[in-house]
């Protein structure tokens with residue numbers, strides 16, 4: 001199959017905003033994609049080359065790509081960069097460069113999807129810095145063969161800036177349509193495996209095959225999440241058999257053990273095993289079953305006290321000198337759930353059963369413990385548990401339904417959270433302005449975007465104060481490579497970086513496209529653990545707006 005055929009599908013998807021039409025375009029296409037490239041093609045349609053939980057990545061940034069395009073077209077890098085700025089999109093900028101070149105030369109080689117798949121595999125095998133030359137060689141070969149429109153989509157794919165609107169949900173709809181398998185069964189298999197490509201392939205093989213897919217060590221599941229409870233009383237109304245747990249303020253991890261091999265995944269399902277060597281070595285002693293998947297929260301300690309959550313995130317990001325930092329900021333892991341033991345999925349068991357199995361599978365130590373819990377329906381006891389958790393420096397408590405099953409990816413009413421802080425919003429930085437005077441080198445006034453149901457990020461406010469110098473520097477460093485367009489001091493950004501924002505109130509406002517504005521927004525921290533599609537939505541803002549109406 002030719003890459004051109006996939007590009008035609010991208011073009012068709014872009015030309016309609018109807019979800020049903022998109023589903024039909026995808027479904028028709030899935031029917032004709034050969035099985036050997038189906039998983040790969042499905043990933044490309046969803047906007048990724050490798051599922052993010054694999055260790056594989058292309059490791060190609062905008063700079064490297066500009067170099068490649070400049071090399072093969074003979075157009076200076078700055079000029080290609082200018083095309084990118086002018087069009088506001090990397091793909092279109094690169095398309096223009098290739099177009100100019102193609103006017104002079106004539107060859108248009110046909111790119112096979114299989115060739116692309118093998119090429120990406122080869123590129124991903126060259127991880128380190130010294131391997132840039134090899135990557136440039138492969139990419140030059142690829143882009144020399146590409147037509148301008150192919151180059152546009154290749155660039156977007158490589159930089160993970162696909163905007164065809166083929167969101168996960170639509171792809172699942174299309175898989176269900178082409179295979180005739182009910183949507184809920186397709187979705188169930190997806191929640192258990194997190195691999196759209198695998199789901200497409202198995203759906204093609206038939207419902208029988210698809211239904212055999214289950215929780216597997218090495219394939220992270222989307223974590224079950226909690227809704228906010230406004231009070232203990234309201235939580236007790238929702239949950240019949242409540243179990244309270246301390247809500248630790250750290251980073252969620254999912255541990256997968258198979259024999260001697262242990263992998264640790266983040267909440268965003270990225271493999272972060274290497275960032276946590278001391279937890280890894282402790283897990284080897286702690287986990288008794290040969291195969292197990294369990295979940296917990298990693299918390300940082302500084303001078304014997306619980307350290308703010310940013311310390312854990314800093315550790316997760318760090319690639320070098322981990323041992324030095326791990327001495328300064330030791331970590332602990334509090335386990336609270338168990339999803340598989342000896343290759344048997346536990347997700348359909350009750351939390352009570354899962355927790356009992358977890359306790360009997362773990363040798364607790366100073367570093368790895370089971371999360372503190374308490375069973376009670378007595379509001380005064382719950383209050384005491386909450387006060388103790390908060391006094392000990394934790395974020396609050398979780399109230400979970402002890403009889404509930406584990407629902408991957410769900411944010412339902414089976415798990416509720418009561419936090420000590422005001423509710424914050426996780427928003428995406430979509431634009432910024434270069435500062436003045438002392439702040440000249442910083443992107444200082446940040447335009448915050450909130451997600452709508454279609455995955456667009458609409459402005460909800462600007463924030464320019466409340467950030468430390470350190471945070472400004474860090475944010476500027478992370479945002480600079482994401483600049484799409486620069487007009488005077490104002491820049492437009494690829495919506496990627498998520499920040500946690502505290503504010504005094506959410507107000508209705510015609511000033512911003514989202515229809516809401518934040519009163520006195522302050523950035524608390526960068527949410528390294530969240531991607532733009534994990535950020536909060538307009539519906540969430542609406543809920544908070546409504547609840548605040550009741551409180552005030």
Ligand code: AMP
Pocket residue numbers: 223225226245246247248249250251252253267297336371398417
């Ligand atoms: P939030 O990020 O506010 O939606 O809260 C959910 C997060 O709380 C989870 O993803 C975990 O990282 C964290 N957490 C801390 N302690 C617990 C616990 N005992 N049970 C479940 N999640 C917990």
